Amino acid sequence: xxxxxxxxxxxxxxxxxxxxxxxxxxxxxxxxxxxxxxxxxxxxxxxxxxxxxxxxxxxxxxxxxxxxxxxxxxxxxxxxxxxxxxxxxxxxxxxxxxxxxxxxxxxxxxxxxxxxxxxxxxxxxxxxxxxxxxxxxxxxxxxxxxxxxxxxxxxxxxxxxxxxx
Ligand SMILES: NC(=O)c1ccc[n+]([C@@H]2O[C@H](COP(=O)([O-])OP(=O)(O)OC[C@H]3O[C@@H](n4cnc5c(N)ncnc54)[C@H](OP(=O)(O)O)[C@@H]3O)[C@@H](O)[C@H]2O)c1
Numbered sequence: 091x092x093x094x095x096x097x098x099x100x101x102x103x104x105x106x107x108x109x110x111x112x113x114x115x116x117x118x119x120x121x122x123x124x125x126x127x128x129x130x131x132x133x134x135x136x137x138x139x140x141x142x143x144x145x146x147x148x149x150x151x152x153x154x155x156x157x158x159x160x161x162x163x164x165x166x167x168x169x170x171x172x173x174x175x176x177x178x179x180x181x182x183x184x185x186x187x188x189x190x191x192x193x194x195x196x197x198x199x200x201x202x203x204x205x206x207x208x209x210x211x212x213x214x215x216x217x218x219x220x221x222x223x224x225x226x227x228x229x230x231x232x233x234x235x236x237x238x239x240x241x242x243x244x245x246x247x248x249x250x251x252x253x254x255x
């Protein structure tokens with residue numbers, strides 16, 4: 091499976107259940123990578139989406155809140171249940187897309203991480219583990235892109251020993 095995330099210099103990813111940065115080309119990149127694929131997210135991220143479920147994608151949501159149901163998404167209540175569900179899909183088509191609890195839970199199982207690295211340090215309340223210190227090496231880096239007064243690169247990182255699920 092894959093992971094796709096936008097991070098600041100200190101691996102912050104969110105504040106007040108919102109994204110840290112408004113970068114239209116990053117949203118376009120996210121769409122391009124995940125369209126017609128399977129997206130896996132936590133309940134908080136699901137509820138933070140402006141449009142639910144993400145269209146033209148199979149939305150899988152991890153939640154142990156039994157009151158949460160949604161006919162337009164696949165709700166799983168545990169990691170075991172998630173892995174059972176994920177066996178139905180080609181691993182390369184699965185994208186872990188947040189938030190922090192889900193990235194941190196599933197990072198070791200991901201083979202590829204698509205990381206938008208924003209060269210900024212901003213106030214945040216949600217962080218993920220350092221991807222490079224968790225077995226990933228950078229395979230490709232885009233040129234530096236400037237947008238909305240921010241500088242960032244798209245990086246593709248590979249985990250040589252992803253855990254099996
Ligand atoms: N920068 C990016 O690329 C990016 C992408 C996505 C999201 N975000 C940001 O990330 C933040 C949200 O992250 P978050 O970590 O607070 O929330 P989250 O991961 O989106 O969702 C947390 C939810 O998932 C459930 N969950 C987690 N592990 C579970 C498990 N093993 N079994 C069942 N349910 C499980 C939790 O349930 P319980 O707590 O009840 O156990 C909780 O309800 C927001 O600020 C959002 O904007 C950033």
